[in-house]
Amino acid sequence: MADIGGSASGVTSGVTSGVTSGGEPESSDSLKAFGEVVKAFRKRAGLTQEGFAPRVCYSVPTVASIEQGRRFPPGDFVDRAEVVLDAFGAIQGAARHLSRRPGLATWFRQWARLEAEAVSLYTYECRLVPGLLQTEAYARTLFVNQLPPLGDDQVEVQMAARMDRQRLLRERPNTSYSFIIEEHVLRRLMGGQEVTRKLIRHVLELAELRNIEVQVMPIESTGHAGLDGPMQLCETRDNQWLGYLEGQESGQLISHSKVVSMLQMRYARMRSQALSLEDTLSLLRQMRGAL
CATH class of the missing domain: 3.30.870 (Endonuclease; Chain A)
Structure with missing residues (x-):
């Protein structure tokens, strides 16, 4: 619904x-995997969530939710994280495989991404x-x-x-x-x-x-x-x-x-x-x- x-x-x-x-609702495995990718590159860059969040123009709770696989990452977050963390295309590549968003009907997810x-x-x-x-x-x-x-x-x-x-x-x-x-x-x-x-x-x-x-x-x-x-x-x-x-x-x-x-x-x-x-x-x- x-x-x-x-x-x-x-x-x-x-x-x-x-x-x-x-x-x-479907499994959030792909969201969790994406979150782990972001977290790994953030730590590689020597950044805490508090230091990373303002660089991608999102709040610390939002960054935490994305890294924990509880929130679907907006497109601008993906693009900024890729640049800020110098992720060799890995973050954008992982985002392309996100097909599941728990709690949202399948037919609503495309609009939810646009809405965000x-x-x-x-x-x-x-x-x-x-x-x-x-x-x-x-x-x-x-x-x-x-x-x-x-x-x-x-x-x-x-x-x-x-x-x-x-x-x-x-x-x-x-x-x-x-x-x-x-x-x-x-x-x-x-x-x-x-x-x-x-x-x-x-x-x-x-x-x-x-x-x-x-x-x-x-x-x-x-x-x-x-x-x-x-x-x-x-x-x-x-x-x-x-x-x-x-x-x-x-x-x-x-x-x-x-x-x-x-x-x-x-x-x-x-x-x-x-x-x-x-x-x-x-x-x-x-x-x-x-x-």
């Missing part, structure tokens, strides 16, 4: 799609609060209620992956994040009043960050450009725009420029149809106070 599936728009042009029977390196990331969601904005309690409610049921170990693996993804919001302050969420998603009270109250408080805290914009699409609206379903858009480091549509047990990466342009047009219209940033914060505070 990347972010719980829903209806895709049916667009096929320029689409790469993947389907899996359940999004089961995006210059801009836009998300419209009408089914649930987007994964990057979820609290631990809200995410756990989703995983516990998933069908077919997950085992306790599977729930914990997917929880770890979800919480790990959320580091992007604070570790990439130069990435611009925009979220449009349907009002009814917040009023559903998934997990109960206490879970929802803490969720709204969390979203309000994130919305105070300069690089994050959150807008609510009101229940009463005379126009809506997103009726074809959820969508995500990202701008890569090369300033290329890509789209992503997610359904039940499937994800579609959109690369065709005309289709991406159509999605951008719809997202831009939704930004004008949703509540303003100020009105969104006002509504969220009102909803939190009513719980």
Whole structure:
């Protein structure tokens, strides 16, 4: 479960799609092997994690997670580590063999890699609060209620992956994040009043960050450009725009420029149809106070 599936728009042009029977977490052996390679070259260079982390522009906890095989390395980390550690191409070579990312559905992993390196990331969601904005309690409610049921170990693996993804919001302050969420998603009270109250408080805290914009699409609206379903858009480091549509047990990466342009047009219209940033914060505070 990347972010719980829903209806895709049916667009096929320029689409790469993947389907899996359940999004089961896979072994992290390749991640652990990659981490050992990085650690070996770091020690060869005479660097501690504290000395290495600023040179690759990542935090010490992130470096530790990568070396322990608990986090998929972003592309820019791989490139910087290769240069900083003078690794003879070994780190970049090891990265090319990374095919598994525990806790993320197979069909979501390609987008997760793009998400981790995006210059801009836009998300419209009408089914649930987007994964990057979820609290631990809200995410756990989703995983516990998933069908077919997950085992306790599977729930914990997917929880770890979800919480790990959320580091992007604070570790990439130069990435611009925009979220449009349907009002009814917040009023559903998934997990109960206490879970929802803490969720709204969390979203309000994130919305105070300069690089994050959150807008609510009101229940009463005379126009809506997103009726074809959820969508995500990202701008890569090369300033290329890509789209992503997610359904039940499937994800579609959109690369065709005309289709991406159509999605951008719809997202831009939704930004004008949703509540303003100020009105969104006002509504969220009102909803939190009513719980």
